[in-house]
Amino acid sequence: MSKNVIIIGGGIIGLCSAYYLQKEGHQVTIVDQSNLDSGASYVNAGYLCPSHIIPLSAPGVMKKGIKWMFDTTSPLYIKPRLDINFLKWTWAFNKSCTSNHVERAAPIIRDISVLSQQLYEDIKTKENFSAHYEKKGLLMLCQTEKMLDEELKMVDVAVDLGLDAKGVTPTEIEQLEPNIEINTIGGTYFKCDHHSTPQEFMSEMKGYLENNGVTFYTNEKVEDLEISNLNITELKTNKQTLIADEIVLAAGSWSSLLSKKLGLNLLIQAGKGYCINTKQNTEITIPAILSEAKTAITPMNGFTRLAGTMEIAGINHNINMTRVQAIANAARNYYPSFEITELEKDNAACGLRPVSPDGLPYIGKSHKCKNLTIATGHAMMGWSMGTATGLLVSQVISDKKTALCLDGFNPDRKF
CATH class of the missing domain: 3.30.9.10 (D-Amino Acid Oxidase, subunit A, domain 2)
Structure with a gap:
């Protein structure tokens, strides 16, 4: 079933989430407080x-x-x-x-990084x-x-x-x-x-998304979220009020500020x-x-x-x-x-x-909000995990079996 999805954040995680969501037939809007030409997705080492x-x-x-x-x-x-x-x-x-944490985390990091490599090549070839x-x-x-x-x-x-x-x-x-x-x-x-070379991929991905029906609201800051019955009913920016079936929080370092409005304290x-x-x-x-x-x-x-x-x-x-x-x-x-x-x-x-405190990203749903999917906390590995994260976000929202187990990425995990 097609859903109206708003993604907060237009970095590598947000763009890759939009890519796979529109492939599934969803209507996608990206809201970002910048002009989408700077930040961590543009200045990283490209690995x-x-x-x-x-x-x-x-x-x-x-x-x-x-x-x-x-x-x-x-x-x-x-x-x-x-x-x-x-x-x-x-x-x-x-x-x-x-040491125990490192032993648990290493195969999880390997799996999402290897999948991202494969998906990156797949996108380049297909598009x-x-x-x-x-x-x-x-x-x-x-x-x-x-x-x-x-x-x-x-x-x-x-x-x-x-x-x-x-x-x-x-x-x-x-x-x-x-x-x-x-x-x-x-x-x-x-x-x-x-x-x-990160900016080249980002530029081509933005162009592809624009040509395939994804709406962009740039230089627009999300200021508040209205909640009712564990659902986000309205998303308020400094310019307008938006309504969606599903929200993706991919706002990078700003994600924790927005999560507090939901009673979710993302560390x-x-x-x-x-x-x-x-x-x-x-x-x-x-x-x-x-x-x-x-x-x-x-x-x-x-x-x-x-x-x-x-x-x-x-x-x-x-x-x-x-x-x-x-x-x-x-x-x-x-x-x-x-x-x-x-x-x-x-x-x-x-x-x-x-x-994040444990070096693993937050990917998936929180019990605090039914129509919110979180995708942030990747630290230095955002570029390396971007495409796989986008796929996982799309699979969660599309109610499909995820390509990887999400237990290690649970936004509600305890530290």
């Missing part, structure tokens, strides 16, 4: 990476976070503040930083998208024996989960990247990973990430993560992108140039010939990633 099977909430991360709290250049910066939602999130995050997409794998580059040992252990976990991964020596790294000097003692190579913190685009350094052909610096290097279509840091400091788009410089310094440290101009650093952008 579709099953290799990232370990959630952010892993053993030792909270200890590192406390240590790094006093270092504005650190890969993870958590700004302490007296905010009840932040304190609840921090408590739940700390509880999730266990004849020309967006840049390559299957060159991902290098994890190390400069210390301690980090190399950690990365090799990760390879063991990945191989046990059926992923194509191996350790690589400096000589093997040079064979993979023969045209640029790399300062490393070795690393790992995840052949299972793919990469893309989400905004994790700011930065990116620098450079037209230099065209010799790099394989994406890499600089392990000690937690910085990503991605050769995109016509430019190279540096992306990194996780700054949990509330919802804001302030650019901290100290952190931008730290990303640039990391690139130069691993690639001695790497060049970035001052203008490129001045043009650095940021995006806010919605971070």
Whole structure:
């Protein structure tokens, strides 16, 4: 049965949800407070990476976070503040930083990431998208024996989960990247990973949706939700009142603010990430993560992108140039010939990633509202999980069997 569906949020999750919902014959409207040309879906590293099977909430991360709290250049910066939602999130995050949680979460992350890769390729083929997409794998580059040992252990976990991964020596790294000097003692190579240029896919997906009957309301903010008998009856924006059979909450870091209106306290913190685009350094052909610096290097279509840091400091788009410089310094440290101009650093952008306490997204229905489907909390993996999340949202709303078990993504799960 065709339904009238409103999606709050026009990032990768919202667009992919709209794609599969309109394929099922539903009438779809997307409402977004931006112009749909910026944010986390546009400034991410472009990875579709099953290799990232370990959630952010892993053993030792909270200890590192406390240590790094006093270092504005650190890969993870958590700004302490007296905010009840932040304190609840921090408590739940700390509880999730266990080996048992990682063991439970890793196969769940693998399954949704592998499915997303398959669906991304399927969409490109079916819709004849020309967006840049390559299957060159991902290098994890190390400069210390301690980090190399950690990365090799990760390879063991990945191989046990059926992923194509191996350790690589400096000589093997040079064979993979023969045209640029790399300062490393070795690393790992995840052949299972793919990469893309995000803004190209986003642009083509928006064009496809517009041409196939999806309505867009941009620069329009959802301000209130009217509830009756556990159903959303009206959605009020700063411009109009909308009515729908089903609502999808895919508003990223803003999702928790709207969820409170439903009596649903989604634990989400905004994790700011930065990116620098450079037209230099065209010799790099394989994406890499600089392990000690937690910085990503991605050769995109016509430019190279540096992306990194996780700054949990509330919802804001302030650019901290100290952190931008730290990303640039990391690139130069691993690639001695790497060049970035001052203008490129001045043009650095940021995006806010919605971070759940346990590193798993919220996907599915809550008992608090019958006609609401939640799709948020993907942290750094929104791009990597986007297409699969969209499919799952469509299957939930269409009352179909879901492609993956949703238990691990339950919005009502306890921490």
